[in-house]
Amino acid sequence: METVIQTTDELKHTVPKRNRWQQVRTRMWKDRYLYLLLLPGLLYFLIYRYLPMLGITIAFKNFSPFMGIADSPWVGLDNFRRIFENPEVLQVIWNTLVISFLQIAFAFPAPILLAIMLNEVANPLLKRLMQSVVYMPHFLSWVVVVGIVTIFFRNEGLVNDALRELFGVQQSIGFLTEPDYFRLFLVFEVIWKEAGWGTIIFLAALAGVNPALYEAAVMDGASRFRQIWHITLPAIRSTIIIMLIIRLGDVLEVGFEQVFLQLNAFNMQIGNTLDTYVYYKGIQQSDYSFSTAVGVFKGLVGLVLVMCANKLSKRFGEQGVY
Template sequence: METLVHSTEPGKKPTATKASRGKRIRARMWKDRYLYLLLLPGLLYFIVYRYVPMLGITIAFKDYSPFMGIVDSPWIGFDNFSRIFESSEVVQVIWNTLIISFLQIIFAFPAPIILAIMLNEVANPLLKRVMQSVVYMPHFLSWVVVVGIVTIFFRNEGLVNDLLREAFGAQQTIGFLTEPQYFRPFLILEVIWKEAGWGTIIFLAALSGVNPALYEAAVMDGASRFRQIWHITLPAIRSTIIIMLIIRLGDVLEVGFEQVFLQLNAFNMHIGNTLDTYVYFKGIQQSDYSFSTAVGVFKGLVGLILVMGANKLSKRFGEQGVY
């Protein structure tokens, strides 16, 4: 029998004690024990691989030495963070990262939206499924394979240069992989080719909830396909687009380590070295663990601030945020 604490104020019902509420929670958890058991592997994954490693953030505030360990290494406060803004090399790396990231937002982020709308307009269900399968496939290729394909096609003795010489009479070989001006366009095009199809899944799911009667009414009013897309399709997925954009802003300093690292060389290092590759060079190759950790913490804080700011801004304009 539950123990009740009666309120002294008239007109109020008696409330259950903390002990009785805890008993009910334990009973409900025992009833759903198999669901919690299914939750356990995912929970353990995040605890072991996401939260426990966060203890290593303290390295950013120390002059860390592997021989002394994290605990015994001397505390130096925010000196490593000061180095971030004092080093012209780091400023250049941050600038490179921001340029590549914003180019991805401008060109690569809308690509799955446009592709999802195009797939949604396909009337034949069989053709639609085949096209979806085809555009999904590049996502399952690793960046090593993608960069390898690009290298084979665009190297000096590759297919593209051979085609330019044979078909168009080009006299000089174009260094697609060595000339700096081609580096960033290649990164963006590779991201679009590899991830645009996979990104359509969320937007196609949002489009599946659009009421077909809206399109029927628009046809009766004489609206063209473009007007239907502009006034029905895009407003229907607007909240999804905003949520995905907020999530993307959280990774504004995350442009992909493998893709960039595999295409870096002495010719494009000055415009291609990003925060991820810089942390690798400083932390792994030069053993400057404290400074590289500080750069990683700085990157995470910038992403957190951008997500919170974009989420608050979207709610101020009446849209649904992430939280």
């Protein structure tokens, strides 16, 4: 009797599961061409994002290229202890955090403000023209951007020439060699290059705002500033929070190419970040295990910050990332 009951229960559980798999196969076959379009993206993440994660094991080994990953001896968490015992690494982490938070404080709000200003432009032709103009710097490589900055701000550049001609400044200002200007240049370069491109998401969110809300606000005598404060900003609040959570995941990622191209002997002390430090240690000094441990540390910090920020946003009633 128990065998019969058990067999019946198994049939009750297996039949719906079989039906579900059949429905999935039918739906996948029906949308097979869409999945084929999705395949290149999946292969990209599989080959360049997930398969390389197997190399994380060298962070727990004393890796030697001659011995290979499998035969290199295990050292446990020794490489991670070196991160917190080495004063040079602590200075690099501090440099990265300072630059990252400066970018969050000044570069992150820039696309929001720019999107709001573009949204206020009434003439559609002028609006599209302005969008195209602010988008263009995004398509320039950091090599070109840093080259432009170097031409303008070097000792014999346009800015120093203008200061001499207009204000009588006799001695050239070392914008590219003074450490005090280094972080300032990084932030303003990011704003100039990426602010226009970042407006795409916020303009898409603003496109869904009901125009009747603005009409009702006008009838109530609300000024343009009041309309922006009470209608525009609340409409994109969830988008802002999601983008901020994603940005916090890259809090230790400040852009290798931009920083590397502007590092020199004068600003190395405050400009050397985790990305450039990993390059110097891993590529130039062949300390692969330690540089991998630093990379794993960066990923773990980003993961923790994203999870905490996502939980905090849900606690305040927002949707969050997941």
